Amino acid sequence: LQVLTVVLPPAYLLATLLHGIAFREPQNRVAERLRQVATATTLILHLAWFGVLNERFQAFPIVDTATSASAVVLTTLLLQTALARWMKNPGSGGVVLALLFVGQLFASSIADLRALPRESGTTVFGIVHVLTSVLAVSALVVSGVHGVLYLTLLRQMRLRHFGALFAGLPDLSVLARLTRASALAGFLGLTIGINVGIWLAHRDHQAGFAYRDAEVVLSIGIWLHFGAIAFSRWIRGFNARRASIAATAGLVV
Numbered sequence: 688l689q690v691l692t693v694v695l696p697p698a699y700l701l702a703t704l705l706h707g708i709a710f711r712e713p714q715n716r717v718a719e720r721l722r723q724v725a726t727a728t729t730l731i732l733h734l735a736w737f738g739v740l741n742e743r744f745q746a747f748p749i750v751d752t753a754t755s756a757s758a759v760v761l762t763t764l765l766l767q768t769a770l771a772r773w774m775k776n777p778g779s780g781g782v783v784l785a786l787l788f789v790g791q792l793f794a795s796s797i798a799d800l801r802a803l804p805r806e807s808g809t810t811v812f813g814i815v816h817v818l819t820s821v822l823a824v825s826a827l828v829v830s831g832v833h834g835v836l837y838l839t840l841l842r843q844m845r846l847r848h849f850g851a852l853f854a855g856l857p858d859l860s861v862l863a864r865l866t867r868a869s870a871l872a873g874f875l876g877l878t879i880g881i882n883v884g885i886w887l888a889h890r891d892h893q894a895g896f897a898y899r900d901a902e903v904v905l906s907i908g909i910w911l912h913f914g915a916i917a918f919s920r921w922i923r924g925f926n927a928r929r930a931s932i933a934a935t936a937g938l939v940v
Contacts, residue, residue: 688743688802691736692795698729699760699788706781722777726768726784733761733791743802747809749817757794760787763825766872770829770865776857779865783832812883819880823909826873830866830916831938834931837862841928863927866934870916877910912937 702725709715709722736757740748749758764787771777809817840856843849857865885903888896897903912933915922919930 688736688739689800691732691739692798692800695729695732695736695757696788696792696795698725698732699784699791702726702729703781703784703788706777706784710778710781722780726764726780730761730764730768733757733764737761740802743804745804746806747814747817749821750805751799753794753798755821756790757798758821759824759828760790760794762821763787763790763828766822766825766829766869770868773868774857774861774865776861778856779833779836779862782836783829786828786832812887816880816883816887819876819883822876823873823880823913826869826876826913827909827937829869830873830913830934833862833866833869834934834938837866837927837931838935859927863930866927866931867917867919870913870930870934874910874913874917877906877913881906881910909937 702722705718705722705725708718712718737748737754740754744750749755763783767780767783771780836856837859840859840862844859856862881903884906885898915925916930916934916937919925919927919933
């Protein structure tokens with residue numbers, strides 16, 4: 688457990704650097720292959736870390752701030768990798784992985800390496816609620832990053848700067864699709880997560896639960912935020928640029 692906790696941040700850093708090399712040299716097949724191997728290895732190491740935690744805790748492993756932050760990092764990597772394969776363009780991966788390196792460094796720094804067994808009252812529905820909430824945070828990161836990249840690339844084009852950034856990033860239409868697709872993942876995740884959470888609160892007769900609670904209102908607000916971005920193509924006046932601005936604002940908030 689200690690080895691995996693220490694190794695994970697450098698693994699994310701190495702994957703980030705190799706993404707950067709592949710970004711600068713898109714025709715370099717060796718760099719591209721190394722990028723793929725590093726990403727796959729990082730993913731395997733991270734899954735192994737949660738596997739060890741699950742065995743040590745003898746319970747669902749997302750239990751505190753460190754494991755929650757690390758779960759967001761892992762889910763973000765999975766979401767970004769899936770979208771990159773779907774779009775057949777990993778150009779934005781280096782930016783996302785740089786953020787994930789910082790997130791995992793934070794998680795590893797505060798992780799409880801004792802990982803003692805603990806009682807867990809988490810049910811299957813509770814696990815679904817947690818995992819869909821983690822997916823929502825990951826979607827917020829991925830959609831926000833691609834929103835920032837869309838606005839950056841748009842500005843570069845308006846200034847007629849056609850350098851390495853223009854050559855390596857996906858074009859504007861692809862960035863817009865990535866922003867919408869990741870927002871759709873968050874929208875679907877929160878659709879499940881919010882309803883499961885509210886159902887659990889009613890089932891367990893949670894004291895003081897009310898629909899006006901800040902947590903409930905904020906969750907519904909983020910759900911609407913995701914929905915607006917995901918379906919922006921069909922909303923009059925809400926073009927890709929405005930959707931990207933909304934995604935960027937969501938990431939900042």
